[in-house]
Structure formats: structure tokens, C-alpha cells
Amino acid sequence: MTRLVGIAAASAAVAALVVPGLALGQGKAPKLADSPSSAFPDRAYLLQLPERRALTASGVTVTENGGSVSGLAVIPPGGAATGAVLLIDASNSMRGAPLQGAMAAARAFLKERKANMPLSVVIFGPDDTVLADFTTDAGQLAASVAETPATSEGTHIYDALIEATESITSQGLRRATVVLLSDGTDVGSGTSLAEAQEALAVTNTRVYSVGLRSPQYAPDTLQAVARRSGGRYAEAARPAELKAIFTEIGADLASEYEVTYRSLLPPQVNAAVSVAVSGLPAAKARYTTPALAISSGGTFDRSWLDSVIVSPYLAVFIVVSVIALLGMALFSGIDARNRSLRHRMAQYVSVPTEEEGRMRRAEVTAMLADRAQRRIEGHRWFQAFERDVELGGFKYSPMGIVGWTLIAAIITSLVVTIVFQSLLGLLAGLFVPLVTRFIVKRRVSAKRKAFREQLPDNLEVLAGALRAGHSLVGAMNVMVEGATEPFKSEFLRVLQDEQLGIPLDDALMVMSRRMDNLDVEQVSIVTRLQREAGGNTAEVLDRVVDNIRGRMELQRLVQVLTAQGRIARYILTAIPVFLLAFFLLVNAPWLEPLWETTIGNIAMVLWVIMLVGGWFAIKKIVEIEV
Missing domain, CATH: 1.10.287 (Helix Hairpins)
Structure with a gap:
């Protein structure tokens, strides 16, 4: 029995010596992933070795479906063509141990990085702070992460990613890796995930996102960024775990090679890629070669342009164009007399600069608009239209909108006439001014409706300010400070009129007509009574608010019934x-x-x-x- 036990122990010892030797001889398998710059037929893969080692094209064998490839090249990590960015969340939720752990993890990352790989260290919150721009200086990088930075409110992850891609572009990197650390989701970015993803794709940048669990943590943002950019996501339950994660990421980047070659496979073929490194198992990947973008010519089809050219209605367009050109030439000849002597002489003694020409064109355009406006501004319809354009907040002037409407009407008439080959199509241009008027009225109605909805709540604020001891004008200032648009801007106009000496009730009556709101007239009457007879204005305003709310309820009932x-x-x-x-x-x-x-x-x-x-x-x- 003792002899059998001895034999078993000896066998176990031999097995313990042999098995590790076999495992060591086989080696851990490398990883293979698509490079962000990969295309077809020029393919590019990122080869992740299990340990650091020198690697050249002679030590790599690449096959596709068992066949050879051409133009094989191996690009080592680092160098001027690739780089990395450390993006560390410095929002208020990271204050204390989380941010200290993040900076310790950054120092661990620096120890593992490739010495010749440019690295940038950035902390972000509502704004980005560059601790170290792209550099290979170990001393500068170490100093940038030596201390724990201050925190601020806001987690603008998408904005930080776009800023990182802009710095990558300015550095001229062919591809890059962003290591992103945050303990929450995006809060307050002015850009979206789609915009950030597009910027990452354009710059061939992937994201390794690291999430630190916290009460406000949501992994969706970090996971989406990593997944869509071709990177990966890791999560730490405690700040102490960040160091190991960053150490692993730094080691991976230091042993990552880019393998490029030209594929010899035909289109629409399932390709099995094998990348073998001497002494290691082969790494595998699959893709499908794309189809060639070749479209059949088909039978001959006469161009639509031929039918337009032979159409008799094309003459309408030509006649209108010739008349417009002749009118412009005639107007230019008449307007030449109005030019100053300096401008007329400058055409013969010197060549005007482009800037002078641009300014002159703007000057002529302004004079034309003023001259045309003086001709029609006496008409009541234009005064009403001008008021609606100003009230609607359009960026174009009333004359500009009228001009573009006329141009659109002419183009619409010509297009409809040519398409339907009927002179009745010229009448289609009559509908364009109606569309313009509808758009203007629609915007004005929306603004007036918003004002009407905000009126009772703000009048309650006005009454409360009066009870607090403010004067009527002072109470209106208090009300305006807490109001939103369009109510705020309209009452600011009232206060400005009052400062110019206009009675407050008259200014309110003007606003009542602008907003087409009878309820404001009640407020105007209240202010006149308060000015002439005094009294409890706050209580009267409460009654006015009750009347306004009752009318609004009745209006909603009518809206439902109709x-x-x-x-x-x-x-x-x-x-x-x-x-x-x-x-x-x-x-x-x-x-x-x-x-x-x-x-x-x-x-x-x-x-x-x-x-x-x-x-x-x-x-x-x-x-x-x-």
C-alpha cells in the first residue's frame, strides 16, 4: 500500500512539471480585431500580443481562406502616427476617493505605456482642462497626474470626446485610442452621442471606457461609446480597482501591432483571416468582402432635358429672363448717375479691391430696399405685415421676405408651367404669397398663444410682489426677472416705455394690441386706477387672474368641442x-x-x-x- 502511494505521488510530481512546460510551449493566443482604418481591398487589423515582444513582418504569416495576401506590413505601437488620450471625469461626484483613485490609475497607465507613443491627459466636467498635451516626455506626463485636480459641476462626456478628436486631428494622428473614465452618464453636453460617434469614426479613434460605480452611475452611455467605436468597456466597483484596469489597458496598448495587407479575394466572399506569429497560436477573424459598385447601363432612354428643350413653354422662361436682364441693365444705367465722383473715377484710375466691391454691393442692396420700402410703406397692408414680421422674430427684414417671396413665386410659376405644359401653371405663383403669409401668421399666433398661457401665472407673481411692499414698477421688474419668453421680452418693452416717460397704462395698451390680448387691457385699467385713485392693487389683480383663468377654461372647452x-x-x-x-x-x-x-x-x-x-x-x- 505504501508503495502504491509513493508511485502516485511521483506521477503527480511529473505531471506538475510536464503540464506547465506544455502550456508554456503553446503560449497564450493573441487577439485580432478590425482597425478603425480598415477598408477593402486594403485591410488593417490590430494584433494584440499576450506579452511585449519585438515583431516584424518576417515573423508574421497572414492568410485569407488559406491563400496568401500581398503587401504585408507590421506597424509597431507608438510612433508619430498613433497616440492615446486619457479622459478623466472631474465632476463633483468624483470628489475625494474616486478622483484620487483615478489619478493613481493614470499613473499606473503611464508606467505601462510605450515610451514613444504620444499621450494627452485631459480632465473634463463642464469644460475640458488639458493637463498634458500630446507628448512623449515622461517627466511632463508624470507631473500632469501627480496631483488630484479640483472638481466642478457637470459631466459633458460627448463634448469631451469631440474635443479629443479635434486635438487628434490637429496632431495629425492616423488613428488613436481614447481611455475614458467616468462615474456617471452624460449631463449637460451640447452635442449628442451620434455627433460624438461621427467625430470618432472620422478620426479613426476607438474608446476604452471605464465605469466607476456610484449612486448616479448609469453604464449605458459608456457602453454605447465603446461599442460603437470598436473599443471595449470595463467596470470598477471601487476606486481601488481602477489601477488594475488601467494597468491592463496600458499593457495592451504597448503590445498592440497594426497588421496591414492587400486582400486578393473576389467580391462577396466570406473571408476567414488567420494571423500567425511564431511561437504563438494563430489569431482568427472573419469578414465578408463587399460587392463591386457596378450598375448596368440598360437600354437607351431619352433624357428629360430633351423634352424640356423642345417644349414651347421654355420660351416663357427665356422671355422672362431676358426681360429681367434688360430691366437690370436699364436700372444700372440710371443708377450710374447717383454714384459718387470718387467711385466713378476709381474705375479708371485703379482696380477696386474685392472688399470694396462687396461693401458697394451691400450699399446698393440697402439703397434699393430703402427706395422700394419708401414706395410702399404708406400702405396699411405692409405696415401690418411689417409688424407681424417683427413680432414673429424673423431674422430677415420685411422687404427681404417680400423679395424672396416674389422670387419663389416666379420660380414656382415657371416650374409648374414647364412640368404641366400649360399656361395655367403661371397662376401657381399666386399661392406663394399666401404660403408666406400663413407662415408669418402661424409664428405670430404661436407667440401670442404662449404669451396668453404665461399671463395668469406672472400676474400672480406681480400681485405677490406688490404685497411684499414693492411699487408697481418695482413689482413688474420682479415679475420680469422670473418670466420666460415671450412674456419677458414684451414686458421689458413696457418697462422701457415707462422709463421713456410713457404712462404705464398706455404702454400696456400698446402691448395688448401687439399680443391681441384683451386680458392685458384689464391690467392696463388696474394700473390707471392705481395711479389715479390708489387702492389694493394686489387684490384687484387676483380678481383679474381669476377672470383670465375662467376665460382660458372656456376657450379650452370650445377647442375640444370644435x-x-x-x-x-x-x-x-x-x-x-x-x-x-x-x-x-x-x-x-x-x-x-x-x-x-x-x-x-x-x-x-x-x-x-x-x-x-x-x-x-x-x-x-x-x-x-x-
Whole structure:
């Protein structure tokens, strides 16, 4: 029995010596992943070796489906073409042990990095702070992470990633790796995940994201960034675990080689890639070669341009263009007399610069606009339109909008005439001003509606400020400070008018007309009574607020009861238009009598009149003023 035990022990000892030797001889398998710069037929892979070692193209064998490749090259880690960025979250949630652990992890990363790999160290919160720009100086990098930085409010992860890609681009790196550490999700970025991902893809940058668990931690952001950029995600439960994670990442980057070659496979083939390094098992990867972008020419098809050229309606466009050019030439000749002597002489004695030409064009444009505006500003319709444009907050002037509307009307008329080959298409331009007017009215109505919704709440603030001892003007200032747009800007106009000497009640009446709001007239009357007779203005404002809220409830009730009619207005108007478009697409010749015969033309005009009339008739029925 003792002899058997001895034999077993000896066998176990021999096995213990042999098995590690076999494992050592086989070696740990390397990892193979697509490089961000990979394409076809020029392929690029990132080869991750299990340990640091010198590697050249002669020590690597690459095959695709068992066949050879051409142009094999091995690019070692580091150098001027690649780099890394450390992005460390310095928001308030990282204060204390988490940020100290992060800086310790950064120091561990520096110990493992490749000496010739440019590295940048950046901390981020609401803003980015570059502790060390791209450099290989070990002393400068060590000094940048020696101390724990201050924290601030906000975690702008997406903004920090875009800033990192911009620095990568300015450095001229062909590809890069961002090591991102945060204990939360993105809060407050001015950019989105899609924008950050696009910037990473353009610069061939991947992200190794590291999450540190905290009460506000959500891994979705970090996981999405890593997954979509071709990187990987790691998570630490405690700050002490960060050091090991960063050490591993630094070691991986220091032993990562880029293998490039040209594939010899045909299109649309499943490729099995094998990368073998002497002394190590082969690394495997798969991809599918893309299809060639070759489109068949097909049979000859006459270009649509031919039909346009031979169309008689093209003459309409040519005539209008010639008239416009002649008018412009005539106007230029008349306007030449108004030029100053210096500008006229400069054309003969010197060559005007581009800047002078640009300024002159702007000057002429402004004079034309002023001259045209002086001709029509006396008309009441333009005054109302000008007021609506200003109230709607458009960036163009009223004359600018009118000018663009006229241009759009002319283009619309010509396009419709050419497409339908009928002179009735010239009438299509008449609808463009209606569309412009609708857009302006829509924006003004939206602004007035928002003002109406904000009025009662802000009047309550005004009443509260009066009870607190403020004067009426002082209470309005308190109200305006806490208000939002458009209420704030409108009441600022009232306060500015009051400072210019206009009575407060008159300024409120002006705002009432601007906002088309009768409730503001009540406030104007209250201010006049307070100025002339005094009294408890706060209590009166409370009654006004009650009346306003009651009217708003009644308006909402009317909106609900008339909803069916409003929907019917849109449906009944859209059905004939959609039917006309449908028949034009399915069987256009069937509708030719409508615009080729006199009776058809009359029917089309009556159809348009009845369609527009029905729209306004239903609109008049369902829009009840309260």
C-alpha cells in the first residue's frame, strides 16, 4: 500500500512539471480585431500580443481562406502616427476617493505605456482642462497626474470626446485610442452621442471606457461609446480597482501591432483571416468582402432635358429672363448717375479691391430696399405685415421676405408651367404669397398663444410682489426677472416705455394690441386706477387672474368641442388635392381636358374657388371667439 502511494505521488510530481512546460510551449493566443482604418481591398487589423515582444513582418504569416495576401506590413505601437488620450471625469461626484483613485490609475497607465507613443491627459466636467498635451516626455506626463485636480459641476462626456478628436486631428494622428473614465452618464453636453460617434469614426479613434460605480452611475452611455467605436468597456466597483484596469489597458496598448495587407479575394466572399506569429497560436477573424459598385447601363432612354428643350413653354422662361436682364441693365444705367465722383473715377484710375466691391454691393442692396420700402410703406397692408414680421422674430427684414417671396413665386410659376405644359401653371405663383403669409401668421399666433398661457401665472407673481411692499414698477421688474419668453421680452418693452416717460397704462395698451390680448387691457385699467385713485392693487389683480383663468377654461372647452370640425376642414381640403396628384401620377392624359379646353379651365378655376371658400367657411364656423 505504501508503495502504491509513493508511485502516485511521483506521477503527480511529473505531471506538475510536464503540464506547465506544455502550456508554456503553446503560449497564450493573441487577439485580432478590425482597425478603425480598415477598408477593402486594403485591410488593417490590430494584433494584440499576450506579452511585449519585438515583431516584424518576417515573423508574421497572414492568410485569407488559406491563400496568401500581398503587401504585408507590421506597424509597431507608438510612433508619430498613433497616440492615446486619457479622459478623466472631474465632476463633483468624483470628489475625494474616486478622483484620487483615478489619478493613481493614470499613473499606473503611464508606467505601462510605450515610451514613444504620444499621450494627452485631459480632465473634463463642464469644460475640458488639458493637463498634458500630446507628448512623449515622461517627466511632463508624470507631473500632469501627480496631483488630484479640483472638481466642478457637470459631466459633458460627448463634448469631451469631440474635443479629443479635434486635438487628434490637429496632431495629425492616423488613428488613436481614447481611455475614458467616468462615474456617471452624460449631463449637460451640447452635442449628442451620434455627433460624438461621427467625430470618432472620422478620426479613426476607438474608446476604452471605464465605469466607476456610484449612486448616479448609469453604464449605458459608456457602453454605447465603446461599442460603437470598436473599443471595449470595463467596470470598477471601487476606486481601488481602477489601477488594475488601467494597468491592463496600458499593457495592451504597448503590445498592440497594426497588421496591414492587400486582400486578393473576389467580391462577396466570406473571408476567414488567420494571423500567425511564431511561437504563438494563430489569431482568427472573419469578414465578408463587399460587392463591386457596378450598375448596368440598360437600354437607351431619352433624357428629360430633351423634352424640356423642345417644349414651347421654355420660351416663357427665356422671355422672362431676358426681360429681367434688360430691366437690370436699364436700372444700372440710371443708377450710374447717383454714384459718387470718387467711385466713378476709381474705375479708371485703379482696380477696386474685392472688399470694396462687396461693401458697394451691400450699399446698393440697402439703397434699393430703402427706395422700394419708401414706395410702399404708406400702405396699411405692409405696415401690418411689417409688424407681424417683427413680432414673429424673423431674422430677415420685411422687404427681404417680400423679395424672396416674389422670387419663389416666379420660380414656382415657371416650374409648374414647364412640368404641366400649360399656361395655367403661371397662376401657381399666386399661392406663394399666401404660403408666406400663413407662415408669418402661424409664428405670430404661436407667440401670442404662449404669451396668453404665461399671463395668469406672472400676474400672480406681480400681485405677490406688490404685497411684499414693492411699487408697481418695482413689482413688474420682479415679475420680469422670473418670466420666460415671450412674456419677458414684451414686458421689458413696457418697462422701457415707462422709463421713456410713457404712462404705464398706455404702454400696456400698446402691448395688448401687439399680443391681441384683451386680458392685458384689464391690467392696463388696474394700473390707471392705481395711479389715479390708489387702492389694493394686489387684490384687484387676483380678481383679474381669476377672470383670465375662467376665460382660458372656456376657450379650452370650445377647442375640444370644435376639434372635429377643425379636423374635417383639413381632411375635406386635402382629399381633392390628393386625388388630383394621384390621377396625375397614374393617368395624367385623363386630366388633360381640364387645362386644354375652355370648360376644363373654368372647372379648374371653380374648383380652386370652392376649395378655398370651403376652407374659410369651416374656419369661420369652428373658430369661436371667447
